[in-house]
Amino acid sequence: MPMNRDDSASHEAASAPGEQAAPAVPSGPSIKIRARDINVFYGEKQALFDVAIDIAEKSVTSFIGPSGCGKSTFLRCMNRMNDTIPICRVTGSIEMDGEDVNDKSIDPVVLRARVGMVFQKPNPFPKSIYENVAYGPRIHGLATGKDELDAIVESSLRRAGLWDEVSDRLMQPGTGLSGGQQQRLVIARAIAVGPEVILMDEPCSALDPIATAKIEELIDELREQFCIVIVTHSMAQAARVSQRTAFFHMGRLVESGATDEMFTNPRDSRTQDYITGRFG
């Protein structure tokens, strides 16, 4: 039997008629993404139930929860990756800077440049390191000449913390890099098109601890410029990298709040049981 949404949200809903309330982002950071009433269906099966959340600008929000809880599904709603799945149907609204991402006037290709994505398994194109980064800016027409493109490639690789390791072999294949380097290359590729939001779906699950630490350090630097949302199975990683954490369970957003609060004093017993390893 599906569980009810958390009480705090319905309580807030009562105090703000006409609008479904979400666990509020504390005053300070402005809201980049505002999702309301998100329901997702894969054919007959419902994967998400009435998800409502505010995601803050220039900060890291992590989504945690057991496998199949809907966290990746929700992540994929934010740049309409679910459009690519024919049986998938999304209802509700996701606004980025007040604009509905599902609006007919929004070109999903442009949206995905604004909302970049990094996956669990590094997926560089089977091309050179240079081409991996240059591809996006070129097709989006962000550079007018070779010099400008070179500059974008270099700055993107620098911001991804990879430049020093690859500057002397830019024309070699991206697939020849180590797993951690490939993941940073993919992040450089995402940064190159000047996104506003970066979605990461378990970006470190295939990496060793040092490569993981480098990605986490990178995430911490990137949050000064971007809104970052990360799905992770590692509770410790969520605690380390994010300022806010959202816990999903059985397709519902159970609780979201400041990461330090979530890990010292979660409000919902399901969150408590999950993060302390008591599920089942």
Added chain:
Amino acid sequence: MTQHTVKAYGDELNHLTAEVARMGGLAEAQVVDSISCIARRDVNLAQNIIAHDDKLDQMQIDIERKAIKLIALRQPVAQDLRRTVAAMKISSNLERCGDLAKNIAKRALVVSEAEPMTPLTRSIERMGHLVTGRLKDVLDAYTSSNVNRAVGVWWRDEEVDEHYNSLFRELLTYMMADPRTITSCAHLLFVAKNLERIGDHATNIAEIIHFELTGEDMITHRPKHSDIEA
């Protein structure tokens, strides 16, 4: 409470709590005995207390090591983290109670050599019962995870303070009346102060239990109108 998926982790946490409870029992016994040896001028008991203090010190070190190991190996969060940190903090408060009981026992050895001052040692005994009662209650609150009981102990801090202040005045009166009693009275004054501090440790433990169980600080302001004298 739901069981941990990794059973050994749950067992380690339970073991840590049990060790703190055991240490609490010993600390409480030390304090109770220290009051007896003042009241009954029992030199043997005083020497026993002094000898037993090492045991408490050792238990505190063990609990701290176990908690550090648990943090390193299990990375506890939420209630488990609060429980682990609470175990460490409570054990250090208990260790201090033990030190204060030992100090009372040392003074009992000196006071026992002088003339008995029954009315004063009676007052000390009464204050001692009050303090040990609080210590017992707070340890019961810990073992039964009863936050209301801990809050009850916290609210009763005032009684001990009032007792201490009246005993302070009583001792001053004696010393002024008969300077030959100054040595004993000075020792008894420290005994009273030690008891008052044991009461403070009970209050600290109540606060730690409150945070452990609720994740919230005790924010209510307790009335305090006697921050005076020694």
